Amino acid sequence: MKILRNIAAVIVGYLIFAVSALLLFKFAGIDPHAEAGIGTMMLVVIFGAVFSFVAGVAAKAIAASSSLGANIALAVLMFAFAAFSLTRSSGDHYTQIAAMFVFAPVSMLGGYVGRKMLRHDR
Secondary structure (H helix, E strand, C coil): CCHHHHHHHCCCCCCHHHHHHHHHHHCCCCCCCCCCCCCHHHHHHHHHHHHHHHHHHHHHCCCCCCCCCCHHHHHHHHHHHHHHHHHHCCCCCHHHHHHHHHHHHHHHHHHHHHHHCCCCCC
């Protein structure tokens, strides 16, 4: 059952991150591959960082371990999907670069803070 909880932690964490991004792009009318102004880029990066952090906390809360294994898997998944998208899409790539070098690490930070909040490492 632990493995299922850890898999669920990664899936739920990724869904929090990905669905929040899709909703932002849809409702704000942002094309994630189009050239964007600095204000739009800042909005996307701040929004993405917040939801990456939330995704990391949620993954840690669901995971069946006090280690950050599920959070590492979540960060690797975020990085890998962004890297794949970077190689396959045209246009501006600030969203993929932010996902690889801001959002994935911030999800790890969320896991670390989540572990402290859940008092797993006492």
